[in-house]
Amino acid sequence: xxxxxxxxxxxxxxxxxxxxxxxxxxxxxxxxxxxxxxxxxxxxxxxxxxxxxxxxxxxxxxxxxxxxxxxxxxxxxxxxxxxxxxxxxxxxxxxxxxxxxxxxxxxxxxxxxxxxxxxxxxxxxxxxxxxxxxxxxxxxxxxxxxxxxxxxxxxxxxxxxxxxxxxxxxxxxxxxxxxxxxxx
Amino acid sequence: xxxxxxxxxxxxxxxxxxxxxxxxxxxxxxxxxxxxxxxxxxxxxxxxxxxxxxxxxxxxxxxxxxxxxxxxxxxxxxxxxxxxxxxxxxxxxxxxxxxxxxxxxxxxxxxxxxxxxxxxxxxxxxxxxxxxxxxxxxxxxxxxxxxxxxxxxxxxxxxxxxxxxxxxxxxxxxxxxxxxxxxxxxxxxxxxxxxxxxxxxxxxxxxxxxxxxxxxxxxxxxxxxxxxxxxxxx
Numbered sequence: 001x002x003x004x005x006x007x008x009x010x011x012x013x014x015x016x017x018x019x020x021x022x023x024x025x026x027x028x029x030x031x032x033x034x035x036x037x038x039x040x041x042x043x044x045x046x047x048x049x050x051x052x053x054x055x056x057x058x059x060x061x062x063x064x065x066x067x068x069x070x071x072x073x074x075x076x077x078x079x080x081x082x083x084x085x086x087x088x089x090x091x092x093x094x095x096x097x098x099x100x101x102x103x104x105x106x107x108x109x110x111x112x113x114x115x116x117x118x119x120x121x122x123x124x125x126x127x128x129x130x131x132x133x134x135x136x137x138x139x140x141x142x143x144x145x146x147x148x149x150x151x152x153x154x155x156x157x158x159x160x161x162x163x164x165x166x167x168x169x170x171x172x173x174x175x176x177x178x179x180x181x182x183x184x
Numbered sequence: 185x186x187x188x189x190x191x192x193x194x195x196x197x198x199x200x201x202x203x204x205x206x207x208x209x210x211x212x213x214x215x216x217x218x219x220x221x222x223x224x225x226x227x228x229x230x231x232x233x234x235x236x237x238x239x240x241x242x243x244x245x246x247x248x249x250x251x252x253x254x255x256x257x258x259x260x261x262x263x264x265x266x267x268x269x270x271x272x273x274x275x276x277x278x279x280x281x282x283x284x285x286x287x288x289x290x291x292x293x294x295x296x297x298x299x300x301x302x303x304x305x306x307x308x309x310x311x312x313x314x315x316x317x318x319x320x321x322x323x324x325x326x327x328x329x330x331x332x333x334x335x336x337x338x339x340x341x342x343x344x345x346x347x348x349x350x351x352x353x354x355x356x357x358x359x360x361x362x363x364x365x366x367x368x369x370x371x372x373x374x375x376x377x378x379x380x381x382x383x384x385x386x387x388x389x390x391x392x393x394x395x396x397x398x399x400x401x402x403x404x405x406x407x408x409x410x411x412x413x414x415x416x417x418x
Contacts, residue, residue, distance in 0.1 A: 010313050013397040017307075021404030029409055034416060 063090055063161035066178040070165075072154045074102065074146035080169040083109070083141030084162035086134040092160025095129035096142070100152035102126065105143040110136050132160075139166065229352035231359045238363020241342070242371060247299045247406055248335055249371050254306030254399055255328060256376055257392070260383065268328050269372065275332020276339060277361055283340030284348070284357055292341040293414030299338050300410055302331035303403030310396040339364060 031042020032050045042048040072080060084092065101124050110116035118135070121128075124147075134140050140162075146152045165176045219237055242248055255272065259265045283290070305327065308314060314321055343360060382388055 006312070007316060009393070010311060010316065013311065013393065014308070014313070014400070017397045017401040018404055021401045021408060024401075024405055025408045025412075029405065030412070033409070034412065 061090060061161045063087065065161060065181045067159045067181055068165060068178045069157045074144065074152045074154060076146055076149050079143065079145035080167065081141065081143045082156065082165065082167050083139040084165050086140050086162045088134055088136050090161035091131060091133040092158050092162060093131050094158040096154060096156040097127040098152050098154040100126060100148055100150055102152055102154065103145040103147050107143065108134065108138050108140040110138045112137050223346040223348065229355035231355060234356045234359035235363035235366065238360040239367035242364045242367025247296065250303045250399065250402055251306055251331065252372055253375050254303060254310060256372065256379065257310050257396065265376065271325055271329045272332040273365055275329045276336030279333045279336030280339045280361055281357055283337055284343055290337050290341050293410050293417065295334060295338045295341055297407055297410040298334045300403050300406035302334060303406065304400050307396040307400035307403060311393055
């Protein structure tokens with residue numbers, strides 16, 4: 001009798017646990033995590049929004065949208081830096097192409113934290129393209145160096161939400177103001 | 185042993201577990217984005233960062249913690265706790281290290297589903313359900329070791345999802361493993377402290393059965409979650 005009683009309790013507890021698990025899953029986790037709402041409970045509890053919000057798909061900007069197109073000639077063993085002043089979270093799209101291989105270093109210098117630099121990619125290449133989002137307020141851009149024995153012509157095209165650009169070459173620097181995509 | 189009105193207790197415990205599962209479920213149990221970028225960009229031995237990542241993975245790993253809670257539920261003697269936890273640690277260390285070094289690619293969803301099953305199994309064992317199987321009883325020590333092997337595969341697959349640099353791999357792997365053990369000790373001390381307080385309470389025996397039913401329910405939720413994610417990802 002005692003044995004039978006315990007068996008019954010076990011059966012009830014195990015089935016209750018399983019049924020409760022299915023109920024919790026269908027009513028709460030399915031709408032919140034997978035965006036499926038068969039019972040309408042997700043809408044009722046306001047959970048549907050959790051699954052439907054795709055993180056970081058849209059990122060509207062306050063900075064004026066600008067484009068930039070530059071061409072440099074690098075003689076053997078010459079180097080230059082070309083960087084954009086960008087606020088944290090602002091992005092740009094870039095492509096660069098050279099008629100010879102160059103050493104490059106895509107990096108950023110923080111202007112709010114002293115002596116803080118971060119390098120994102122470096123190596124030897126004749127071209128590269130991508131999207132870039134500033135991780136902090138600062139100067140963001142490339143160092144290029146011609147390590148070969150021939151002149152190399154480099155062209156860079158970007159479009160993005162930067163303030164201006166600065167070219168560092170031969171110990172000096174020049175600022176460049178850039179064209180907004182819509183001129184007022 | 186069994187309360188006369190288990191339904192009320194089940195409801196209370198379920199509410200607590202659901203909120204815990206939801207909070208934890210808000211982030212999938214993978215190594216977080218920023219940490220993943222760190223690991224991908226890292227070359228060479230980095231002992232302390234990998235110890236930290238291992239410990240963080242374990243402390244925030246509710247599936248591993250639920251299983252450990254089940255394992256130590258009825259263990260009160262320190263010797264016993266050490267014995268079972270060591271078996272679990274041996275099990276998951278073997279598969280963590282062998283899995284990554286031999287580059288064994290397991291299906292992460294299925295491994296996590298088996299880990300969820302280990303929670304269900306442990307709850308069944310605590311509820312005394314396995315005594316009803318008749319003459320044959322699974323060896324509880326062996327079970328902890330074997331499920332430890334699967335938990336280790338889970339750790340290995342989440343580590344393999346990152347682009348691990350071969351430079352310094354063994355040192356980083358061992359560091360991660362040490363971190364996992366440290367994280368396990370941190371998690372366990374909190375669990376054991378809570379259980380020993382609870383055990384002094386006269387209601388412990390009465391609620392133990394129901395608590396394990398709730399633990400089993402959490403295991404089932406994790407199981408269904410992983411199987412659904414696997415089906416939808418495929």
